[in-house]
Amino acid sequence: MDSKYILNITELDSQHEEIETIFIALQAAIDDKERWHALLENLCEKLKFHFYAEESIMRVFAYPEYQEHRKSHLEILKTVEGYRNRDLTEADVAMLRDHPMQLFLEQILTQDLRFAAFLNRNKERLGIQ
Numbered sequence: 433m434d435s436k437y438i439l440n441i442t443e444l445d446s447q448h449e450e451i452e453t454i455f456i457a458l459q460a461a462i463d464d465k466e467r468w469h470a471l472l473e474n475l476c477e478k479l480k481f482h483f484y485a486e487e488s489i490m491r492v493f494a495y496p497e498y499q500e501h502r503k504s505h506l507e508i509l510k511t512v513e514g515y516r517n518r519d520l521t522e523a524d525v526a527m528l529r530d531h532p533m534q535l536f537l538e539q540i541l542t543q544d545l546r547f548a549a550f551l552n553r554n555k556e557r558l559g560i561q
């Protein structure tokens with residue numbers, strides 16, 4: 433994963449890496465229906481787990497942008513889960529080939545990094561390592 437996406441929160445960064453790996457595998461499996469669906473299920477699980485992890489930390493730290501951030505998580509999940517119940521359209525395939533994880537990466541660059549900065553400021557204030 434490109435260094436511009438690194439939050440310096442080990443657990444979340446490794447979850448991002450793992451999710452990126454599945455997105456790349458998914459992109460390569462567009463023409464293999466069975467593998468595509470297996471990977472898609474895996475991706476949905478990993479995304480739910482990751483979003484839950486982030487949101488839990490946000491709640492612990494009373495993160496003021498929690499609602500907005502959570503809304504983006506739900507949108508990403510809705511988009512990805514939407515592929516479960518229908519055949520891919522030409523537009524889906526084009527999007528998946530060109531930039532399969534655009535929404536996910538944009539979310540890291542905007543909201544996740546903002547949250548990481550907030551967390552770092554508050555960790556110092558609360559004396560947490």
Ligand SMILES: [Fe+2]
Pocket residue numbers: 444448482486540544
């Ligand atoms: Fe994230």
Ligand SMILES: [Fe+2]
Pocket residue numbers: 486501505539543544
């Ligand atoms: Fe996030």
